[in-house]
Amino acid sequence: MSEPPVPAPATNAVAESPSAPSGGPAAPPEPVAPADLAPVPTRRERFAWYAGSMILASVLVTAGLRLESQDLHAPFYYDLDSLLYLPLAKGVVENGTHWHNDRLGAPGVQELYDFPIIDYLHFGLLWLLSRVTPDLLVAYNVYNLLTYPLTVLTGMFVLRWLKLSLPAAAVGGLLYAFLPYHQERYQYHYFLAAYWVVPLSLMPALALCRGEFPLFPLQPDGTRRRTLFSLSALWAVVLGALTASAGAYYAFFACATYAFAGAYASLMFRTWRGALSAAWVIAPVILVGFAYHYPTFVYQYHYGVNPITDRWPEEAETYGLKLAHLILPANDHNLTILSQLRMLYSTPQRPVDGESAGALGVVGGTGLVVLLVMAVLPHRRRWPEGPLVALVLFLVLLATVGGFGSLFNMLVTAQIRAYNRISVFIGFLCLFAVLWWVDRFLLARTSHRGKQLRYPALAALFLIGFLDQTPYSWFKQKVVTVTGQHAERFRTDKQFFQEIEEKAPGARVFCLPYIAFPESPPVQKMQAYEHVRGYLMTDTLTWSFGAVKRREADSWQREVAFEKPNEFLRRIVVRGFDGVFIDGRGYLPRRVEPGKSEPVSVVNPRERIHAIYGDLVKQSTARLPEVVHKDGKQFFLDLRPYRDAYQRVVGAEEFDRQARTERELVVPLWLKGFTVDEPFYGEFLLWGSYNSTLVLVNPTDRTRSIDLTFEIGVDVVGEYGFAFSGRPGLVDGEFSVEKPFEEDSQNRTRHMAPPRTLHAELPPGRTTVRIRCTPPPWFFPGDHRKMCYFIKNFRVVEK
Known part of the structure; x- marks a missing residue:
């Protein structure tokens, strides 16, 4: 990436700003930029500073994480959401796409069109790294480490474009790369930690605030003419496409920043060109984002909208920004007293403290406080203080708990919920502000002593900021111990799953307990994505986990997993499964009364499955081949002997008939307007809103x-009042359900109407049934989903 040219030093203390757009007033005079007070660096000097800063970042992260003692063939973090990102990376590397995966979601295929992930930039770089190294984990870890020097590079580039001197830009790039946010996201939020695009995304907003409009470049005669093919206009398109490719959150925050910058420029320079230029910058972000979502739009047009990632507007409060999070010390601070101060704030009694990552450190935090103080002081703000105050104040008001973001989520869409993640935008602006002041102060000192203090002062600023921002565990044995624990668990799992593959190559494996995908709550001691480990460690096995919830394969899995053990085994083997993986951490020990059988997913079914096999072959000691994990809580049972024995008992013809019946089951899909309760405890209820969609397949x-x-x-x-409607003559039923006042007065919270039956002639393919509920006039839903009834014991019976 080449550096933008920096003009020669100015001789006056104050230089005129670029000419204002025609029709508007002249911009206020600007102070001389720090870069204008220093000699123009040669190309060799620029290369040395850029390369040296990136190398220093690499050395620091290598030493801080003690990489000489780490295993690059194992993930640094092997838990929670990292088990979502790892299979996505494997799918991209092996299949060239993350949209579908043939080895997940059996008896179907995993299709992520209902769960779009548009981080194409990161996917592309991972794919390129995988062409260099055959080991997925090495590529995965290397890209995570490369985000540090990449962030230094983009941070320095933008700070130089903003007219900081090379040493100050290097300090800014390094401090930005080592924000606490980077370490706290780590591999837990893998793509969020790759925020190296954010400085580039901020360039159009800062340019707008200076009166630099991409569609109206300044001409040599001081006028502005509209052109779509100027360098600035095309550069804005490139940045928009890059921003859209780096993830939905950063794209949304960038668009919000552009919109505000356009309004700011229009008011400051009194011209409509600011708003039009902002629209030009926003357009490529939206268009590229739309293109990335196009597969989702097409899929849901044909198969129905499945709102599995519907968010609650209230989540903008839970995951909102707090000023305290930005200003207080980072979690796990190097100084014990500051770490205790942060822990004192982050108590369980503290309300809405969902995401606490985002501390800016002492340097960035100082910049934030000063800029917010300047916002209320009655003085004229020139560049860069004026735009920085406005932008930071806007971003804080947008993202803070109870701010504009909360209103946006309630009135427009709740899909963006974690506003705390805007801290990397605020952090860059605050670091720029501090470094502008420090750099200009040091360069303005013309004495020999002042010049001698410049480099030590910047080095001290970097050292203080770096030590303040990096966690206590860095450079110490603790970071090796923690990462080593994740690596050891990974290696133990790998040995277990590879042993399964050796004993049953090419097998289809059903996973127990049932866990919906994606974004499900923990099941006992199992997190949401634990079942995906089998896919990560094997090359030929196909797994049931990963079927997107509410679609056909998931509906079949959920129904089967809660059958009685005998019926569960019968249904999965006739559907083609060769084995069952049982994770005992997903169960609590429960005593079953004699003669009573509970569903498979309630009691750990390992011994019960062995007993059923023994009964089938008339040998009480007969057991299925199995593989036992080192922890003694995870098991694989090879069901091929059971399938062969069952086929001998019922006969090949009957076995084929049962298999055909399973394949031809009519599947109900509860899509838009429905909330499906997870059936782990109590009753399995389907909650419906005023207008809901049921699809019968x-x-x-x-x-x-x-x-x-x-x-x-x-x-x-x-x-x-209820109305069921579909194609003419397909499903047609209207009825009412009334809950009497007497029932409510007896503290009976729920009223169940008598069972109902609706008849339908179901054609091949997918049939949509609209369900409309008209509640009483005084009914108030209580939340945005407008749930006003529930359905229980739904059955499809073929006549």
């Missing part, structure tokens, strides 16, 4: 006569 090529049987219940007193 008939996988055969014949029309089928079916009955839909179900019960409907309500919570609030009153009469509710």
